[in-house]
Amino acid sequence: MADRYLSFAGTAPGRFLTRRIGLPQPTALHRWSAERPSFEGELLHLTAGKSPLDGPDGLAAVLGRTGLAVRAESERPVAVVLDATGVTDIDTLAEVHTALHPVVRSVARSGRVIVLGAPLDTADHHQAAVQQALEGFVRSLGKEIGRGITVTLLRLTDADAAESTLRFFLSPRSAYVSGQVIGIGGGTEVTAPEDWGLPLAGRTALVTGAARGIGEAVAATLARDGARVVCLDVPGAAVELESVAGRLGGTALALDITAPDAGARILAALPSEGLDVLVHNAGITRDRRLVNMAAERWSSVLDVNLASVLRTTDALLSAGGLRTGGRIVATASIAGLAGNAGQTNYAASKAGVAGLVRALAPTAAAEHGVTVNAVAPGFIETKMTAAVPLFIREAGRRMNSLGQGGLPVDVAETTAWLAHPASGGVNGQVVRVCGQSLLGA
Numbered sequence: 001m002a003d004r005y006l007s008f009a010g011t012a013p014g015r016f017l018t019r020r021i022g023l024p025q026p027t028a029l030h031r032w033s034a035e036r037p038s039f040e041g042e043l044l045h046l047t048a049g050k051s052p053l054d055g056p057d058g059l060a061a062v063l064g065r066t067g068l069a070v071r072a073e074s075e076r077p078v079a080v081v082l083d084a085t086g087v088t089d090i091d092t093l094a095e096v097h098t099a100l101h102p103v104v105r106s107v108a109r110s111g112r113v114i115v116l117g118a119p120l121d122t123a124d125h126h127q128a129a130v131q132q133a134l135e136g137f138v139r140s141l142g143k144e145i146g147r148g149i150t151v152t153l154l155r156l157t158d159a160d161a162a163e164s165t166l167r168f169f170l171s172p173r174s175a176y177v178s179g180q181v182i183g184i185g186g187g188t189e190v191t192a193p194e195d196w197g198l199p200l201a202g203r204t205a206l207v208t209g210a211a212r213g214i215g216e217a218v219a220a221t222l223a224r225d226g227a228r229v230v231c232l233d234v235p236g237a238a239v240e241l242e243s244v245a246g247r248l249g250g251t252a253l254a255l256d257i258t259a260p261d262a263g264a265r266i267l268a269a270l271p272s273e274g275l276d277v278l279v280h281n282a283g284i285t286r287d288r289r290l291v292n293m294a295a296e297r298w299s300s301v302l303d304v305n306l307a308s309v310l311r312t313t314d315a316l317l318s319a320g321g322l323r324t325g326g327r328i329v330a331t332a333s334i335a336g337l338a339g340n341a342g343q344t345n346y347a348a349s350k351a352g353v354a355g356l357v358r359a360l361a362p363t364a365a366a367e368h369g370v371t372v373n374a375v376a377p378g379f380i381e382t383k384m385t386a387a388v389p390l391f392i393r394e395a396g397r398r399m400n401s402l403g404q405g406g407l408p409v410d411v412a413e414t415t416a417w418l419a420h421p422a423s424g425g426v427n428g429q430v431v432r433v434c435g436q437s438l439l440g441a
Contacts, residue, residue: 003381003397006404026403027148029175030110032413038171041078041108043068048095049086052157053116059083059159066170077103079112079170084134085156087117093130096137104141110148113141114169117155119185131155135181142179142436143401150178150402150436161190161425164199168417176410178401179436186362187371187427191325199420201226204275206266208257208312209282211237213382214331216244217408218279221416223248227277230269232257257282257308263315274323277419278316280309280330280353285384287342298345305349310356317368324369327419330357331411332376332430338440350376354430361428371427373418378434381405400435 006026008014018025030036045063053059063070063081071077080103087093100113107113115138120128134153142151152169156162162184168174193199205222209215210231219229229250233241238254245252253269255262283305286297309330316322335343336350353374361372379385379396385405388396397405411433417423418431 003404005394005397024398024403025146026398027109027146029148029402029404030172031175031407031409032172036172038067039078039111041068041076042071042074043170044074044077044080044103045070045072046080046082046099046103047086048082048084048099049088049092051083051086052118053083053085053159059116062159062163062166065163066167068170074106076106076108077111078108079114080104080107081114081116081166081170083116085116085118087130087134088124088127089130090126093133096134100141104145107145107147107149110172110175112170112174113145113149113151114166115151115153117153119155119157119183138181139179139436143438148175148402150174152178153181154184155181156184156425158185158425161185163192164190164417164420164422165426167196168413168420173413173417175413176402176406176435177414177431177433180431182426182429182431184425186365186425188325188365188369188424190424191421193421195226198226199422200277200416203277203421204228204230204271204273205277205279205419206230206232206253206270206275207279207281208232211240211244213384214377214380214408214411215279215281217412218281218415219244219248219250221409221412222277222279222419223250225416225419227419228271230275232266233282257312258303260311262308263312263319266312267316267319267321270321274321275316275326276323277327277329278313278322279415279419280312280328282308283331283349285343285346287346289342290344293345301345302349302352305346306352306356309353313356313360317364317370322368322370325421325424326368326370327423328364328370328372329415329418330372330374332357332374334376334378334432334434334437334440337376337430337432338437357430358428365427371418371424373426373428374430375411375414375418376430376432376434377406377411378432378437378439379405380411380433381407399439400437402435404435406433406435
């Protein structure tokens with residue numbers, strides 16, 4: 001269903017009226033398209049403190065490969081990258097304000113502000129305090145900057161390991177990801193693709209729940225990036241599933257993911273060389289307040305959304321079904337992170353996915369050479385949300401820093417970044433795709 005308020009607010013009368021009466025003023029976001037695949041303009045590179053990422057082969061070289069014109073000064077940058085990895089005390093923290101205060105108003109619509117921080121040093125409480133301060137700074141700036149601009153904090157020690165992440169956040173692909181803190185490090189080997197335009201060429205990806213909605217968008221985006229896709233969904237969706245797989249040049253696999261032998265059947269359907277990307281997207285809702293929730297509503301949601309993820313992941317890892325350098329991307333939800341009335345079952349299942357990711361990531365990386373991450377969607381424009389009553393739907397759309405709902409492709413683009421061969425340094429992360437929802441962290 002079209003967001004008519006967003007369309008109206010983008011007109012001259014709409015801008016005038018919304019400004020006069022204090023209504024939200026969302027900006028139509030620049031998302032990836034074949035016609036406009038990247039930003040055009042200048043990237044303003046700033047520094048606070050003495051950066052450990054300096055040097056001819058360091059951060060500057062990586063930023064130079066993003067396709068943007070890197071400048072030390074710019075009147076109208078499309079993106080700003082502030083290197084605050086050298087912020088270690090209150091004095092250098094003040095340099096963050098000094099650097100960004102004069103330029104935030106000049107960032108172009110749908111632009112990017114990225115702050116680079118360092119991991120917290122538990123042996124230095126001053127460094128840990130000011131680096132933690134960057135999180136509050138970034139999340140607050142994201143809520144006030146407006147004009148469709150996103151703000152992100154990346155924690156890193158190695159610029160090369162962050163290249164795929166920087167490319168993602170400095171592109172239209174990250175349009176609906178804001179206010180996030182991403183740690184880079186402790187994953188697997190980072191492998192730069194031969195062709196950054198087709199990073200998944202020669203790789204096989206399995207997407208569950210692929211017949212429609214977010215799963216269909218994920219499968220299409222991975223195929224766009226070169227992957228051979230295996231599209232999985234329930235037998236009842238076989239016709240839609242075959243259509244999606246056929247359109248993408250992939251393979252349809254109709255089976256119930258909750259079946260005891262689902263893992264074995266998936267292994268049997270995979271190419272002999274195994275799987276490179278596993279996307280756990282299948283999920284259901286059976287909403288009721290707890291006092292009215294029958295046991296079947298609880299168990300069915302937990303079985304599809306969490307138990308099947310645990311069983312399938314264990315089966316594929318133990319059988320070597322995921323190749324070294326593989327990626328597991330699961331679908332959590334902001335409901336699991338912030339809670340939602342009437343969804344104790346759904347929120348429990350999605351919080352469980354986040355727990356799985358954080359616990360399994362170090363082991364999977366060390367023992368199997370596989371990273372494990374999750375996306376956590378917020379209000380995404382799907383057939384399901386189109387059926388939500390008008391006022392609840394409008395509240396869901398506006399209750400985020402970007403003032404609008406996301407699209408299935410926003411979740412898909414984030415999944416594709418986590419599936420990227422050069423994203424080996426991103427591990428154990430739960431990334432909200434919610435336009436910086438006002439609910440939860």
